[in-house]
Amino acid sequence: MEDEFVFITKISPEETYQKGLVRGIGDDAAVYSSSDQMEQVVCVDTMVEGVHFRRDTLSPYQIGKKGLAINVSDLAAMGAIPTYYLVSIAVPPSWTEEELTQLYKGMNELAETHRMDLIGGDTVSTNDVLVLTVTAIGLVERGKARYRDQAKAGDLIFLTGYAGTSAAGLDLLFQKGLHGPFSIEEQELVKAHQEPLPHVIEGRILSTANKRISLNDVSDGVASEANELAEASRAKFIIKSDKLPIHKAMHSYPKEKQLKYALFGGEDFVLIGTVPKEDAKDLEEEFHQIGLMFEIVGFVEEGEPGVFLLEENKMKKVEKNGYNHFKKRG
Amino acid sequence: MEDEFVFITKISPEETYQKGLVRGIGDDAAVYSSSDQMEQVVCVDTMVEGVHFRRDTLSPYQIGKKGLAINVSDLAAMGAIPTYYLVSIAVPPSWTEEELTQLYKGMNELAETHRMDLIGGDTVSTNDVLVLTVTAIGLVERGKARYRDQAKAGDLIFLTGYAGTSAAGLDLLFQKGLHGPFSIEEQELVKAHQEPLPHVIEGRILSTANKRISLNDVSDGVASEANELAEASRAKFIIKSDKLPIHKAMHSYPKEKQLKYALFGGEDFVLIGTVPKEDAKDLEEEFHQIGLMFEIVGFVEEGEPGVFLLEENKMKKVEKNGYNHFKKRG
Numbered sequence: 001m002e003d004e005f006v007f008i009t010k011i012s013p014e015e016t017y018q019k020g021l022v023r024g025i026g027d028d029a030a031v032y033s034s035s036d037q038m039e040q041v042v043c044v045d046t047m048v049e050g051v052h053f054r055r056d057t058l059s060p061y062q063i064g065k066k067g068l069a070i071n072v073s074d075l076a077a078m079g080a081i082p083t084y085y086l087v088s089i090a091v092p093p094s095w096t097e098e099e100l101t102q103l104y105k106g107m108n109e110l111a112e113t114h115r116m117d118l119i120g121g122d123t124v125s126t127n128d129v130l131v132l133t134v135t136a137i138g139l140v141e142r143g144k145a146r147y148r149d150q151a152k153a154g155d156l157i158f159l160t161g162y163a164g165t166s167a168a169g170l171d172l173l174f175q176k177g178l179h180g181p182f183s184i185e186e187q188e189l190v191k192a193h194q195e196p197l198p199h200v201i202e203g204r205i206l207s208t209a210n211k212r213i214s215l216n217d218v219s220d221g222v223a224s225e226a227n228e229l230a231e232a233s234r235a236k237f238i239i240k241s242d243k244l245p246i247h248k249a250m251h252s253y254p255k256e257k258q259l260k261y262a263l264f265g266g267e268d269f270v271l272i273g274t275v276p277k278e279d280a281k282d283l284e285e286e287f288h289q290i291g292l293m294f295e296i297v298g299f300v301e302e303g304e305p306g307v308f309l310l311e312e313n314k315m316k317k318v319e320k321n322g323y324n325h326f327k328k329r330g
Numbered sequence: 331m332e333d334e335f336v337f338i339t340k341i342s343p344e345e346t347y348q349k350g351l352v353r354g355i356g357d358d359a360a361v362y363s364s365s366d367q368m369e370q371v372v373c374v375d376t377m378v379e380g381v382h383f384r385r386d387t388l389s390p391y392q393i394g395k396k397g398l399a400i401n402v403s404d405l406a407a408m409g410a411i412p413t414y415y416l417v418s419i420a421v422p423p424s425w426t427e428e429e430l431t432q433l434y435k436g437m438n439e440l441a442e443t444h445r446m447d448l449i450g451g452d453t454v455s456t457n458d459v460l461v462l463t464v465t466a467i468g469l470v471e472r473g474k475a476r477y478r479d480q481a482k483a484g485d486l487i488f489l490t491g492y493a494g495t496s497a498a499g500l501d502l503l504f505q506k507g508l509h510g511p512f513s514i515e516e517q518e519l520v521k522a523h524q525e526p527l528p529h530v531i532e533g534r535i536l537s538t539a540n541k542r543i544s545l546n547d548v549s550d551g552v553a554s555e556a557n558e559l560a561e562a563s564r565a566k567f568i569i570k571s572d573k574l575p576i577h578k579a580m581h582s583y584p585k586e587k588q589l590k591y592a593l594f595g596g597e598d599f600v601l602i603g604t605v606p607k608e609d610a611k612d613l614e615e616e617f618h619q620i621g622l623m624f625e626i627v628g629f630v631e632e633g634e635p636g637v638f639l640l641e642e643n644k645m646k647k648v649e650k651n652g653y654n655h656f657k658k659r660g
Contacts, residue, residue, distance in 0.1 A: 031470065
């Protein structure tokens with residue numbers, strides 16, 4: 001992961017000192033400096049044991065890592081540089097101290113990758129299930145944050161990684177349990193579910209690029225996130241089914257299953273967005289030069305806000321959680 | 331509460347525009363501007379139903395209000411201006427939508443008092459008890475945040491309000507239930523428990539005063555917070571038992587009970603701190619001029635870090651959660 005540091009430094013060498021000095025961590029609140037040049041980005045997410053994660057599919061270490069990853073992905077979707085995080089955790093008696101240590105270790109490992117500092121939190125007791133709430137704070141150059149409402153007719157839709165790998169990995173875990181056995185290819189899917197890597201570098205390229213870009217992270221599946229972009233931008237999104245990037249470990253799956261995972265799977269933490277057609281080539285080259293994925297998966301049209309799947313010349317309306325109805329293209 | 335606005339404006343007229351414009355709330359993260367002049371202050375607290383609050387002593391409205399108050403009090407203890415908050419909530423089926431609306435209404439009411447904006451959050455399902463996590467963000471002028479480690483021998487110890495009222499109110503609620511009946515005086519104690527008001531104005535006076543001040547909020551009782559100050563400052567704190575400000579509704583209580591509430595009660599959300607002896611008079615006058623409490627309750631000495639209660643010429647060591655042993659003064 002050392003590459004990420006080098007790359008972020010390349011984008012903006014002044015970022016390291018702009019992060020500022022944190023003080024007061026021993027107090028109930030943390031204090032850190034800010035600047036006129038950068039905007040603050042903040043988000044929070046809660047994971048409930050038995051609802052958002054299960055101990056038979058994730059280790060404590062992975063639960064921690066993922067709890068932070070969800071938030072870092074939200075920052076990445078804004079094009080921000082992750083800087084700090086706070087952890088509030090309600091711990092039931094069913095968790096041992098060692099398991100809790102592992103959970104923090106998982107968070108710490110991802111945090112170090114992004115040079116994030118843990119600056120506060122709250123650990124409390126509960127009688128039932130573990131509830132993990134992470135607040136993440138990032139920085140983005142003034143006016144450079146990326147939002148969902150920037151898509152326009154004529155734009156192309158892109159993805160910065162595979163869609164559906166996390167959901168496919170989860171299904172494998174349900175089938176075979178936490179310890180498998182998994183083939184080498186299956187292991188990649190399982191890993192994508194257990195230890196997803198937020199697309200911070202990708203977000204930074206997209207926020208520092210001087211182009212009109214709408215952006216979202218794929219936390220609830222491509223269908224859901226594309227619908228959010230379409231609604232926020234008041235535009236019609238057309239996704240070409242044969243352009244969705246599907247991990248090679250899923251190539252043997254039936255086409256329908258691949259599509260189900262890709263559109264409705266969620267937790268991939270890749271980025272989805274739009275860019276004007278004339279700017280797509282430049283971005284693609286920039287991504288590919290450093291070995292990152294940038295896949296054009298569709299285009300934006302005038303029309304009622306919504307998402308459609310174009311498959312063998314047929315149009316299917318794609319709602320957030322499933323297909324709605326069929327419609328002839330043209 | 332309108333007075334608070336006027337007063338905050340008086341302290342620092344540029345605060346309103348420094349708060350900046352919030353954008354991106356529709357996205358998974360919020361973006362807001364920051365400045366070179368102000369430092370960011372952030373804190374998070376979690377309340378678990380059945381552990382930190384009970385529905386037979388607090389209404390949903392009060393649970394919300396208190397959930398935010400705990401965090402605003404942490405900001406007040408740093409001398410910060412509260413600006414934004416984020417709410418993560420795990421909701422079990424036992425809570426109705428109306429109760430949840432009331433909870434948010436309680437938070438909103440306190441937020442409006444301090445002109446705080448809700449800029450994000452996460453609402454998730456859980457099967458057991460409600461878990462409320464609030465992240466609060468504030469601003470303080472660069473270098474003006476107040477910490478715990480500034481006390482020195484010769485300083486005086488102050489409180490900005492009554493000690494023990496919240497605990498006394500809680501005991502009344504346990505005895506008589508949520509709906510009483512309570513005498514007029516008892517109602518004040520009950521209200522102090524159910525709807526405590528964080529001492530933001532007091533914190534602002536103390537952070538903008540050009541004096542060496544250590545500061546903490548009384549969330550876990552005077553004994554616990556004074557011990558934190560003493561430990562952080564490596565100093566010995568002497569509290570005079572007859573100087574602790576006790577609410578008039580508790581004057582009829584036995585002396586021992588008054589002291590128990592005051593020292594070990596918690597959740598009063600007043601501020602405790604230290605100031606050099608020669609600066610105490612100025613501060614006291616500033617507080618009293620606008621009708622705020624500023625009570626000198628003891629002094630700081632050289633010695634092993636710890637807290638002692640001076641009562642009728644006897645010294646009692648006060649640990650965070652109780653008395654330890656007796657010791658003759660002198």
